[in-house]
Amino acid sequence: xxxxxxxxxxxxxxxxxxxxxxxxxxxxxxxxxxxxxxxxxxxxxxxxxxxxxxxxxxxxxxxxxxxxxxxxxxxxxxxxxxxxxxxxxxxxxxxxxxxxxxxxxxxxxxxxxxxxxxxxxxxxxxxxxxxxxxxxxxxxxxxxxxxxxxxxxxxxxxxxxxxxxxxxxxxxxxxxxxxxxxxxxxxxxxxxxxxxxxxxxxxxxxx
Numbered sequence: 001x002x003x004x005x006x007x008x009x010x011x012x013x014x015x016x017x018x019x020x021x022x023x024x025x026x027x028x029x030x031x032x033x034x035x036x037x038x039x040x041x042x043x044x045x046x047x048x049x050x051x052x053x054x055x056x057x058x059x060x061x062x063x064x065x066x067x068x069x070x071x072x073x074x075x076x077x078x079x080x081x082x083x084x085x086x087x088x089x090x091x092x093x094x095x096x097x098x099x100x101x102x103x104x105x106x107x108x109x110x111x112x113x114x115x116x117x118x119x120x121x122x123x124x125x126x127x128x129x130x131x132x133x134x135x136x137x138x139x140x141x142x143x144x145x146x147x148x149x150x151x152x153x154x155x156x157x158x159x160x161x162x163x164x165x166x167x168x169x170x171x172x173x174x175x176x177x178x179x180x181x182x183x184x185x186x187x188x189x190x191x192x193x194x195x196x197x198x199x200x201x202x203x204x205x206x207x
Contacts, residue, residue, distance in 0.1 A: 026149040030073045035148060038112045039076070040066045041105050047078070047141070048100040049092035049118075059089045068103070069126055074145045076114070077121070079130040079137035082207050090139075093118045099143060102151075107162050109153025116146040135205035 006012050028035075043065040050056045061067075061078055069077040078101075080090075093099065097119060103112040122139045130137050160166040172178070176192035179185060185192065 028148050029146060031070065031076075031145065031148065034150075035112060036070055038103060038105065038150075039068045039070060042103040042112070043067065043106070044104045045078070046102040046104075047089055048102075049089040050096050050098070051092045052095040057088045057092055063132055065105075067130075067132070069130060069140075071126065071142070076143050076145065077124075077126060077130070078141040078143070079127075079132075080139050080141070081132075081135060081137065081205060082203075090120060090141075093120060093141065099141070101143065109156035109162070111151045112148070113151050114143065114145055114148045116143045118143045133205040135207075 006015065044060065044062045045068070046058055046060055048056065048058045063079065063081065067079060069079070071077055097117040099116060099118040101114040103114070118141050120139050121142050124140070124142075127136060127140065130140065156162065173181070174193065174196070176189060176196045179192055179196075180189045187195065
């Protein structure tokens with residue numbers, strides 16, 4: 001294939017040009033008041049992890065806005081909730097503590113990016129502050145912040161992500177139909193439709 005591949009940092013920099021000064025100076029290592037405000041209003045984040053070999057995983061985390069607990073100016077905690085128990089990201093953290101977090105606020109194009117070192121904690125005094133709808137998490141991801149900065153809105157503007165008039169969720173099959181088509185399951189399509197139906201939301205915080 002006639003591909004022109006980039007194989008060096010020098011070649012990459014020559015192609016992209018020099019970094020904008022404001023993009024260089026925006027990095028911080030300590031939470032600012034604006035960072036705290038963003039975390040208090042964010043109901044959703046993506047957590048990127050990698051195992052010892054470098055194989056990567058990205059996992060979404062969501063709860064009511066403010067679900068990320070600020071321990072101090074350089075440490076935050078993200079509660080875990082009931083899920084499918086694969087725990088891919090958790091296994092990665094045990095092998096390689098470095099994580100990347102991306103915090104979203106619905107309707108805002110900017111994102112808050114946090115990079116640092118994580119550990120898994122199964123009990124701490126702040127766990128009582130992480131209870132949602134009676135669910136006290138079994139564990140939390142505690143992140144020691146090494147780098148934090150706000151990322152601009154270009155990707156959200158280009159994608160029109162927050163514009164409902166561009167949404168077309170019915171262009172794709174239901175989640176149950178997708179599951180049935182891409183993996184072997186004992187359940188029938190009808191059983192999967194019931195499982196992922198209206199009652200699915202009622203089980204979000206039940207173990």
